Amino acid sequence: MRQAYYNGFIYTGKEILKHLAVLMDGYEVLDIVPESAIPEGFQRIDVQGNHIAPGLIDLQIYGGNGQLFSLYPDVSTILATEQYCKAGGALYFQPTIATNEPGLMQKALEAYRQYRDRGGKAAIGVHWEGPFINPQKRGAHVEKYIRPLQKDEAKQLTEHQDALRTLTLAPECCDAACVEILLQAGIRVSAGHSAASYEQARQAFTKTGIRLTTHLFNAMSPLQTRDPGLVGAIFEDPAVYASIIADGIHVHPANIRISKAIMGNRLFLITDAVEESKNEPYIYLRQKDRYVNQEGVLAGSTLTMLKAVAYCVQQVGIALDEALRMASWYPAKAMGMDQQAGLLQPGYHSGLIVFDDNFELLYRSV
Template identity: 45%
Template sequence: MLTIENINFYQNDILIKNHDLEIKGGLISSIKPSIKDNKESERIVVPGFIDLQIYGAGGRLFSAEPTVESLTIMEDDLLRRGTTGFLACMATNTPEVFNECIKAAKEHRTIAKNCLGLHLEGPFLNPKRLGAHIPEFVRKASLDEIKALLDFGDGVIKMMTIAPELQDDEVIEYLLNNGVVVSLGHSNATFQQATEAYNKGIQTTTHLFNAMSPIHHREPGIPTAVFNHNKAMASIIVDNQHVSFEVVKFSQKLLKERMFLITDAVTECSSGPYQHKLIGDKYVMPDGTLSGSSLTMLKAVKNCVEHCDITLIDALKMATEYPAKLIGSDQIFGKIGVGMEANLLVLDEALNIKQTIFKGNSLSN
């Protein structure tokens, strides 16, 4: 049994102070007022972070080195940084590279820790909104290809970013019926096309404002479609490079529980089609195109609080509860309560990670 003494935590948006949290068998077994220390604690326990879009960590870019070892290195590095659940992301690439990544993920899942599966960002995107993606690999999906892809994936493909305006309805319907979270992204959809896609069941939007039709006063575009919809969610990269902090600020006010954080993080890579170079605090391709971020989930949370007028509890939900709910894992991740799996972070008053607890085990940071 593991006991975390004299901590604070959020419950129903209220900060509960000076409690002891007991963990047994990997689950939170009890939460009760602390009796050992009357001194008011500055430490706060929060759920571990969930990142649904990350390309690399620990010096490994998964698509460049698609191996079980790469996923294991990414897992260990991300656990140290407080991410207790993530989807390894693959950018538009050749079928051979996709198959290698999927094969590695299937082999890895027998020993997987915090890797929850794969997010395929492409290749079924709009050539007009590619960002850093490679145009030669982009194509329209066929139903047979999607069926073969999911069959080969055998359950490891959890999320897919597509440009719905270029895909047949039967493709979208098949993905949704087979439990894949479908995200609208790298898309030039009009306001009407995006709204129709969300009404058909597409649940979310990939990195809001990036690689999509913009807001214009006569052509409202994808962001306005997300804002106006009653269910559609959106991920966002809060690094002030991909999206201005001021834009994050008003987007959160509009979307509330429908907006969640991703890092979209990459790592240095000098081989293969996606060669990322770190310049300052951003990554670029060899031609200077902005690529993935250098964010961590903790830094994204801090940016929300320090620069975007987002409360700590809301920022934490954007990094935990909301993405967990999207992928149907909110009974395991994203909340603190008796009976929940103990995937937790202990933060100090400056929001630095002092302790990571994963499946009930305390890890050194």
């Protein structure tokens, strides 16, 4: 049934509107009209003064509802993660698999194809975080599975561009020609888990063409007095996007605020959320508001995308409309989806969420 959402603050992604209604058909935005002009045949949903926004987009999440993609890369895990994402306001997401043995990482791609072939639309493709990363910046990744990217494997990966949407790698550990093969095939390469020097990072951005970076500040070479590192190169390059984990644990709120002031619409939110696991190779133990591995290394968050938006508003001091863009339009732009998602605009398939002043989800597109 087509629905009309009215009597709320409408955050289109470009402006804030009142006294209007958003007309939806599933995920499709049909129109935004005066409340008095809601057509017949629409289910009228009075949101009672709450907030209406585009569906959020999570480009890095490892699982949800008790399932972990790095251990069980199958359709059931994608579906469980989808339900977790939607309950937290994210209507599109990238199931993410951490550095693993080759067969399991390939299985993740097959699982996505099966999900898609069965009609799944919320998952937009798989994010491989690794295995082509720097062991010095592995974080909670399993070292024995880390390996360099060879040219033959890069060519083989181009055959999976329908499923492999994003690949995080350390540019200093990969030949530029291999990275270019991936980029030319339409796979989005993201620099992360990297100890790249400033010069190496600049080369990767300006010469090789990398335009994405993974969880700013975490597992990357920092900004220092005599080496700006990967962080400095990200700040400086106006074409490079960066994700960030806004939970107060992964990154200090002042660093989020400083980064936002420098990067503007190039900074977007992810959850980096995992699930508790007692099984090798990825043992994740929950400690209140975070997950750690068996060695106590920070391994993931307990975030939802709506919680990340709330943190940015309440703790970082970012305006609500801008925090929502960081969770919708900006990740859409980073993925080349900004002509179809991330905005409440007629013709977009962004979906819609409604939440209250406490950032509790009230309604979402189905």
